[in-house]
Amino acid sequence: MNIAPIKPMTANNVAPNFKGGIKPSMISESNAFLHSANKKFNQGYDKSTDWIAKHVVAPVINSKPMNWFTKTGFCKDKKMTSYLSTLGSFVTTAFYIRQTDKTLNKNAEERKRAKTLELNQGLVTGISTVLGFSVNGLIDKGCDKLKKKYRVANYGDPKLPTKMKGFDIAKQMFIFSLMYRYIAPVIVTPLASKISKVREAKKAEQATLAQQQQQVAQQPQPQKVEVKTQSATKTA
């Protein structure tokens, strides 16, 4: 009995690639379209980034505002990543506060609610920022030691200069991302809510007292005042 020989691996008889993706050698002639499309995409992308480099990035770096910026102390500050993260967070918070202000304005109750929310938003961002800068400062010395060890461990790597440049940036980014995206919603928000709650309770207490005083002034009859005070407290 003749057994058909096992076909050798060709472009049209492709073995599964368990690592995923498609190797260039796996694209058969019939899929030459993929080759050319990929090539054209890369060429186009390269040209577009060349254009961005020449017409966007270079003019921005050569501009007068950037020239002024390079003369400021900020430009040589090692905490630039932290400042930029904070700026981004402040802009976003300001946007949300504005949105809350715009949306909750139908009546006095909504205004009150909006103010509480805005205070909460501001507190969350403020506390997270303070925490971010504090943690960043506190672990600075430890990170410097780790940085030296990293340099020694990877000495000779051609990409070491880039990696060392990214070390400080990554550290600051990680801390601020952790603060704004994890610590803020998980820990700071309940804390800010409690602060707002205490503030509201104090306000309510003050309002009740003022109301009591007003009622006492208007109707100086001890029994009637007492009854009204109780009902006012319940309402609050």
Place this chain on the structure above:
Amino acid sequence: MINRIMGNVIPNVVHKAATGGANKGARLEKFLQSKTMGKVFELAADNQNVCQAAFGLAICCALRPATNYVVTKDKKDATFASAHSISSGAMGFIWPMVLATPLAVGIKKVLAKPQKFLKPEMLKKFYPNVKINEKVGKDGKKIKEVATNVKGDMLREDGSVLLKDMEPLMIIDKDSKALADRTAAFEKEHPNLYVDKEGYVRSKDVIETSKGIEQKDKDGKPIGAMVQKDLTPITEEMKIGAQKEKNVQQVINNIWDTGLAPIRASLTIAMIPTVLGFLGLKKAPKDGEQKANADNKVANNAQPQKTANVATSNTTVKAAAPVPPPAGGTLASALSTVKKGGAQ
């Protein structure tokens, strides 16, 4: 106390976690040489927006959902909160991936060959020792040009090729005897240089300064400046120049993203219900949406209308008087700001 914890205890715990307590050196070295760590640092150096978004993605898609499930008693509520967290993290990643990467590549191209793109005045700020030539143009005006060699490399004021790589030269060897031999041979060959205890090659002629003040060691001896791989001392001016280049790169990478943050936030919020629907959580009650943004807090998603106050009881809204649930996704969006970071 806090200083002690943050300065010593935490780094020690991290160090022990990395080293496993035993066979420290080898494990720490392996940990520091890991490819993932290297890739993260490369990404941070070249494309800060995507790096930050990647951290956000990891936190929003893993850490926060895990916390939600551990902390929140109501698992249904935890699912909604986690879905919100995941969707905001994912969208926060897509935005910079699409918009920031071409710009980051453009910046990288400019900084790879700055002499081709930047004005000499700006180059001088980044590389203080670069040589600038002055020529008289056709119109009689003076023109400044960066001095380059035939290959187009920038030159220093002394005529040597400018090395942009600011990494200090080191002499390191695992074998202490071999290290001592190499150090002795190097110092003999270069009498104006010495190798310190950590392996850094330092200049005897140029002293390291910080804010213009000469640095001294514990014994009061002046510390020499580290040197580049071509044995050029790295002065404070050069370090400041490199920092300026790094900061300008970061500012250009980030400032547009900061400017567009409100648009990104609006898009993120607008897309959250769609993503929730895609995940099969389309019928999330409005108050559930609001509450879910407060993540790990207990809320009653099941009866949002009847228990509007309860649903928001863990946010500051509790302090306010009872208010009917707001209508429209916009308000839900505004209320989602309680979460702040999630929608960033």
